[in-house]
Amino acid sequence: MDGTKVTTKVMAVWYGLAALLFAGGVFSRGTAHDFYDVASKAAELAVLAAGLFSVLLIRDQLIAQKKQLEDNHQQMVDDHKWKTIVSYHQLFSGGVPDENIRKPMYDLATQCDFIDCFDDLGAKMPTAVFDKCVKESELRQVIRPYLDEFEKFCGAVNSGIVNEVYALSLQGTRIIRNYTVFEDLIKHFQRGNGLAYVELEKLATKWAMKRRVDHEANVFALGVGSGTDTKIRSPK
Incomplete structure (x- = not known):
């Protein structure tokens, strides 16, 4: 009672x-x-x-x-959280980006010899590749739709349509990686349009900082002397 x-x-x-x-x-x-x-x-x-x-x-x-x-x-909070998790699968069931956009991009990266930049958390594309992308519209016609898909996904996360914690667990590394690879090219596009890929830039920067903070906060729990390991006292 x-x-x-x-x-x-x-x-x-x-x-x-x-x-x-x-x-x-x-x-x-x-x-x-x-x-x-x-x-x-x-x-x-x-x-x-x-x-x-x-x-x-x-x-x-x-x-x-x-x-x-x-x-x-x-x-209401629980219902909203559930809907934002479900919306990820409703809006991006084909992956981020879709296979028909992702494959041409990886083929281009292989042809231009910067596919290794997509390893781990990513590395900036070589200067020679950047210059080629700026000069040749055929390359940009492959890259822009690829980045557009990431921009759409990041916009959905930033606006709360997709649950951020859930999205980070599934796509965090890929968002950080791809922004790192194309950062110089994105900055080039932004000189012509200040809002170009700003949602991707905002979310990738935020998640990269979060990953760094989480790592630094946990670094003392790693290696020798961590956890329940016995520490040896020095002689007096």
Whole structure:
């Protein structure tokens, strides 16, 4: 049983007993004159008890309403989180980017000899490749749709349409890697359009910083002397 309801009932019982004891004590020794005086006092006590009981009932109602609002809010938060997780699979079921866009990009990287830049957390494309991409529109026609897909994905994450924690766990490394590879080219595009791939830049920078902070925070838990390893005391 709810604690507030128990408290209200207990207090109501105590008020009732107090009124009965007060009236009974007076009746047991009262006179005719005392009877009317006591009756009025008992009535006042009853009214006071009823008022206090009403206040307690209102308090219980307010507490119940507050709890209901909190429960409803938590349910809304949980529902929203679930929807943002599901939306990842609804919007990006084919991967980021889709295979028909990803394959031409990797073929181009292989032909231009910078496919190794996509290893691990990525490395900037060589200057010679960057210059070639700036000069030749055929290369940009492959690269731009590839980056556009990442921009669309990052925009969905930044706006809250896709759950960021879930997206980071699945695509964090790829977002950081691809921004690193194409950073110089993205900066080149931004000189013509300041908003070019800004969602990709914003999210990749944020996630890279988070990865760095997480690593530095955990570095002391690695290697010799970490965890439950016994440390040897030096001689005195």
